Amino acid sequence: MDIIPTIKQACKKYGNDRGRLIDILWEVQNSLGCINEEAMGLIASEIKSHRVEIEGLVSFYSFFSDRQKGKIIIRLCDDIIDRHAGIERIADIFSEELGIGIGETSPDLNFSLEYTPCIGMSDQAPAALINNVVVTNLTPDSARETARQLKKTLDPSKLVTKCGDGNNAHKLVNAMVQNNIRQKGEVLLADGIPAEAGLDNALKKASLDVIQAITDSGLRGRGGAGFPTGEKLRLAQKTEATQRFIICNADEGEPGTFKDRVLLTERASLVFEGMTIAAYAIGSNSGILYLRAEYAYLRPFLESVLENRRKTGLLGKDVRGKKGFDFDIRIQLGAGAYICGEESALISSCEGLRGEPKNRPPFPVEKGYLSKPTAVNNVETFCCIARILDKGASWFAGIGTKASHGTKLLSVCGDCAKPGIYEVPYGIGIDELLKMVEADDPAIVQVGGASGEMVGRTSFGRKICFSDAATGGAVMVFSSHRNVLAIVDYFLEFFADESCGYCTPCRIGIVFLRERIQKVMHGFAEDADLGYLKDLCKTIMMTSRCGLGSSAPKSILNSIERFPLVYSSHLKESKDGFQASFNIQKALDESRRLAKRTSMIYDPVYEDEAD
Amino acid sequence: MDKIIIRIDGAEIKGKPGQTIMQAADDAGIHIPRLCDVEGLEPQGSCRVCTVKVNGRTAASCTQPVADGMEVENDTLEIRNYRRDLVRMLFHEGNHLCPCCEASGRCELQNLAYQLGILQPDKYPYLQPVRPVDASHPDVMLDTNRCIRCGRCIRASIQLDHKNVFGYIGRGINKQVGVNGKNLAQTNVDIHDKAVALGTCPVGCIIQKRAGFFDPIGKRRFDLHPAGTKVEDS
Ligand SMILES: Cc1cc2nc3c(=O)[nH]c(=O)nc-3n(C[C@H](O)[C@H](O)[C@H](O)COP(=O)(O)O)c2cc1C
Ligand code: SF4
Ligand code: SF4
Ligand code: FES
Numbered sequence: 001m002d003i004i005p006t007i008k009q010a011c012k013k014y015g016n017d018r019g020r021l022i023d024i025l026w027e028v029q030n031s032l033g034c035i036n037e038e039a040m041g042l043i044a045s046e047i048k049s050h051r052v053e054i055e056g057l058v059s060f061y062s063f064f065s066d067r068q069k070g071k072i073i074i075r076l077c078d079d080i081i082d083r084h085a086g087i088e089r090i091a092d093i094f095s096e097e098l099g100i101g102i103g104e105t106s107p108d109l110n111f112s113l114e115y116t117p118c119i120g121m122s123d124q125a126p127a128a129l130i131n132n133v134v135v136t137n138l139t140p141d142s143a144r145e146t147a148r149q150l151k152k153t154l155d156p157s158k159l160v161t162k163c164g165d166g167n168n169a170h171k172l173v174n175a176m177v178q179n180n181i182r183q184k185g186e187v188l189l190a191d192g193i194p195a196e197a198g199l200d201n202a203l204k205k206a207s208l209d210v211i212q213a214i215t216d217s218g219l220r221g222r223g224g225a226g227f228p229t230g231e232k233l234r235l236a237q238k239t240e241a242t243q244r245f246i247i248c249n250a251d252e253g254e255p256g257t258f259k260d261r262v263l264l265t266e267r268a269s270l271v272f273e274g275m276t277i278a279a280y281a282i283g284s285n286s287g288i289l290y291l292r293a294e295y296a297y298l299r300p301f302l303e304s305v306l307e308n309r310r311k312t313g314l315l316g317k318d319v320r321g322k323k324g325f326d327f328d329i330r331i332q333l334g335a336g337a338y339i340c341g342e343e344s345a346l347i348s349s350c351e352g353l354r355g356e357p358k359n360r361p362p363f364p365v366e367k368g369y370l371s372k373p374t375a376v377n378n379v380e381t382f383c384c385i386a387r388i389l390d391k392g393a394s395w396f397a398g399i400g401t402k403a404s405h406g407t408k409l410l411s412v413c414g415d416c417a418k419p420g421i422y423e424v425p426y427g428i429g430i431d432e433l434l435k436m437v438e439a440d441d442p443a444i445v446q447v448g449g450a451s452g453e454m455v456g457r458t459s460f461g462r463k464i465c466f467s468d469a470a471t472g473g474a475v476m477v478f479s480s481h482r483n484v485l486a487i488v489d490y491f492l493e494f495f496a497d498e499s500c501g502y503c504t505p506c507r508i509g510i511v512f513l514r515e516r517i518q519k520v521m522h523g524f525a526e527d528a529d530l531g532y533l534k535d536l537c538k539t540i541m542m543t544s545r546c547g548l549g550s551s552a553p554k555s556i557l558n559s560i561e562r563f564p565l566v567y568s569s570h571l572k573e574s575k576d577g578f579q580a581s582f583n584i585q586k587a588l589d590e591s592r593r594l595a596k597r598t599s600m601i602y603d604p605v606y607e608d609e610a611d
Numbered sequence: 612m613d614k615i616i617i618r619i620d621g622a623e624i625k626g627k628p629g630q631t632i633m634q635a636a637d638d639a640g641i642h643i644p645r646l647c648d649v650e651g652l653e654p655q656g657s658c659r660v661c662t663v664k665v666n667g668r669t670a671a672s673c674t675q676p677v678a679d680g681m682e683v684e685n686d687t688l689e690i691r692n693y694r695r696d697l698v699r700m701l702f703h704e705g706n707h708l709c710p711c712c713e714a715s716g717r718c719e720l721q722n723l724a725y726q727l728g729i730l731q732p733d734k735y736p737y738l739q740p741v742r743p744v745d746a747s748h749p750d751v752m753l754d755t756n757r758c759i760r761c762g763r764c765i766r767a768s769i770q771l772d773h774k775n776v777f778g779y780i781g782r783g784i785n786k787q788v789g790v791n792g793k794n795l796a797q798t799n800v801d802i803h804d805k806a807v808a809l810g811t812c813p814v815g816c817i818i819q820k821r822a823g824f825f826d827p828i829g830k831r832r833f834d835l836h837p838a839g840t841k842v843e844d845s
Contacts, residue, residue, distance in 0.1 A: 052778030052791040501786030508700040
């Protein structure tokens with residue numbers, strides 16, 4: 001097959017701009033099924049790049065592949081919640097039905113089967129992505145049925161027979177996903193939020209007054225780090241530049257987080273309204289919504305919302321009739337990399353680079369996308385901005401606690417009867433939340449996802465807010481029959497897979513952490529191994545270049561401190577002075593095999609004596 | 612704003628606007644260990660062995676700009692311990708059989724280990740990668756089994772040679788140095804490129820063919836100036 005025209009067309013669609021490489025690679029992969037060596041070379045020459053650069057990208061993003069994959073790619077969500085919900089059994093069934101193992105592609109090139117980290121559906125686990133189609137609440141029976149149907153129709157879209165609630169049933173979404181909104185609060189999920197009220201108020205003010213209102217409201221970033229939003233906008237606004245950018249971070253990759261999914265589904269217009277207000281505030285004419293590839297099913301719908309806004313003068317030239325304020329938004333699809341949620345890595349990705357964080361300083365507000373001042377904020381933060389401009393800073397500041405203003409959208413999953421979305425004022429106790437979600441035997445609450453904090457029973461009185469138990473949204477509930485070490489091991493596996501590999505401690509150290517945790521799990525560790533772990537955790541946290549490395553060891557330190565009995569019950573005492581991990585029988589196995597006889601010393605019964 | 616005075620382990624030194632802590636320290640004759648940073652290339656900030664504490668918080672000194680009044684901790688037990696761990700990690704990640712390596716004696720990783728008092732890296736498990744050696748090119752050989760991902764070859768090729776012979780591929784523990792083609796022979800690498808010049812690769816990955824083991828033991832680079840007695844001279 002001559003692939004040259006396909007490649008030329010894909011590159012041309014994006015103006016042969018190497019800054020749009022992620023889009024170009026998606027285009028090529030969607031037509032050819034992969035980006036092989038030949039394609040890499042051709043793309044490189046088309047956009048004046050280098051083959052090794054293209055290979056660098058293809059090998060970085062887990063949704064890109066240099067090898068031919070099946071027409072239908074089944075990505076099973078391998079997150080700890082899905083594991084607990086039985087994803088391994090589901091994997092076996094797909095394997096059986098399709099005749100391929102995990103990581104394999106069927107010889108007829110119809111199917112590929114893989115695991116992928118959290119796809120943002122932990123409230124309806126086990127779940128899978130089949131091309132762009134989300135399948136939720138899988139059971140052994142439904143998995144078998146799904147596989148058989150796919151074999152028959154080769155069309156994943158036919159799998160959706162019943163849509164979820166709200167906009168999940170919109171013809172452009174058409175997904176079986178459920179919103180699972182369990183509690184609405186007054187800021188984000190209230191009914192009857194007036195459209196464009198915030199934007200209209202903002203445009204009546206001077207841009208600096210808009211920033212002042214946001215500062216006065218006390219709004220802090222909802223994506224996890226909690227940076228004061230008004231301050232961020234002020235910094236971006238005051239940096240001299242010919243152009244500034246607004247980026248909405250919809251990468252939502254933290255395991256157990258799915259609240260942005262619901263905002264994008266039910267509050268898409270509010271998100272764009274907030275972005276528009278922020279753009280007006282800092283003087284930006286261009287915005288990007290960075291959408292994780294797992295949420296590609298929302299893209300046609302989001303594009304239509306944008307298109308509507310363009311048609312009604314809410315985007316484009318002289319937004320809402322405001323002379324001289326031009327603003328538009330494009331959607332940048334990700335390609336499977338948790339690190340791209342980190343704001344500077346996200347910017348790298350938008351620039352068509354490997355999703356590696358940038359050296360800071362300079363910070364994005366000074367030198368961000370295309371080296372211009374850029375304000376990156378979370379989806380929920382932009383919704384809050386729109387609401388603050390509508391209802392006023394003091395209204396917002398009056399909700400929550402003294403230092404944590406407003407409401408927080410929590411995505412709760414795991415061992416509880418009512419997983420889903422809860423909009424609660426800051427300051428809610430973990431115990432109170434556990435009652436709401438009907439968790440009857442909670443033993444561990446993981447606040448903030450894999451990079452968050454492990455909270456044990458004795459601390460359920462703690463409050464969810466910036467100064468206590470902080471979270472970007474994820475709350476995972478684990479009951480007393482769950483294995484703490486298996487949870488920790490999962491988190492480490494996740495971080496090892498998702499580390500960008502740029503810096504030494506994160507790239508290598510996490511692999512060593514996991515090795516040692518497994519040693520503990522298998523009962524070969526001794527007391528000294530805990531010292532080793534703590535020591536290594538510290539080095540990684542202190543020397544890593546970004547938040548991934550510095551938070552990856554948290555679950556080890558938390559669990560050693562808060563669940564000491566779990567560790568001590570796994571530790572082996574070594575009275576004989578041998579290392580506990582040394583197993584003489586195992587060590588002898590190889591010599592037995594090679595010598596084709598048993599050991600004179602360690603095997604007490606000799607074959608000739610046995611009869 | 613023009614006057615920048617910082618203190619490194621208590622010693623007051625001057626910095627210039629736009630300088631990094633590393634550059635200011637070099638000017639003042641204070642040694643901060645480094646692997647990925649090298650004179651003449653843009654700093655990358657990836658090996659982290661140049662980590663210092665700035666006003667109580669850790670930062671990579673090769674990328675952190677100086678600011679007036681900074682209190683920098685460099686040669687403290689805590690920092691030395693971090694550096695030891697990082698250097699060990701790099702040894703354990705690759706295959707570093709120093710006695711049979713062509714770069715022994717001029718290897719910056721080996722030198723740094725000695726400098727930090729590591730004689731035998733045995734703290735961590737050995738990952739023992741198996742990576743094919745690329746001997747396709749008539750003049751240059753690439754053995755990434757010893758690669759510490761410092762990116763010096765990559766940056767030298769881009770920034771000094773204005774080529775793109777090398778580039779990073781993969782991510783996480785699988786992040787590696789790749790070449791712009793099926794193998795080195797298919798790239799436009801030239802023996803005179805800075806990217807493959809002696810001293811660009813801090814370890815022994817990039818080997819010039821027919822030129823090995825040229826300095827006898829006792830006369831190798833770090834035999835002459837061992838263990839950080841002198842600010843980097845490469
Ligand atoms: C490894 C890593 C992953 C992150 N992932 C996300 C994410 O998925 N969504 C998000 O909004 N912020 C994420 N962040 C935080 C962003 O870097 C950034 O702080 C945030 O987008 C700023 O927006 P906010 O101030 O509105 O929270 C992540 C940070 C790190 C270190
Ligand atoms: S800490 Fe990890 S994710 Fe962050 S830059 Fe270093 S290797 Fe990459
Ligand atoms: S080959 Fe050498 S110079 Fe290049 S990244 Fe590896 S260690 Fe650094
Ligand atoms: S020398 Fe600074 S990080 Fe490598």
